[in-house]
Amino acid sequence: MKKLFCSIFGHHFSVSKKVTSHIKEYxxxxxxxxxxxxxxxxxSTLTPELREINRTLEHIYQKRHASHSHPQHQVA
Known part of the structure; x- marks a missing residue:
């Protein structure tokens, strides 16, 4: 029944995961x-391959932003 609703009216997507600031899963x-x-x-349909790519991107994105939020002190 729910698939019939979507086939008639279209999907109603909601963000389920924010991978990066530009890439999200719905x-x-x-x-x-x-x-x-x-x-x-x-x-695009979330395939296992795209899910793995998103996990990798999320990991890289989090590491990069974690290093920017804790800048190292420079010795003069």
Whole structure:
């Protein structure tokens, strides 16, 4: 029934995970379909390969932002 609703009215996506400031994962509130932002900024079905890519990007993004939030003291 929920898939029928989405096939008639379209999906109602909500952000389920923020991977980076530009890449997010979304889930349909009605049928649960999962999508993610691709390299072109379009929504693509969240495959296991894209999920792994997103995990890697998230890890790199978090490491980079953690190092910027704790700058090292420079010795003069």
């Amino acid at each position: 889930s349909c509130l009605h049928c649960g379909k999962q999508v993610t932002t691709d390299v072109s900024g379009n929504l």
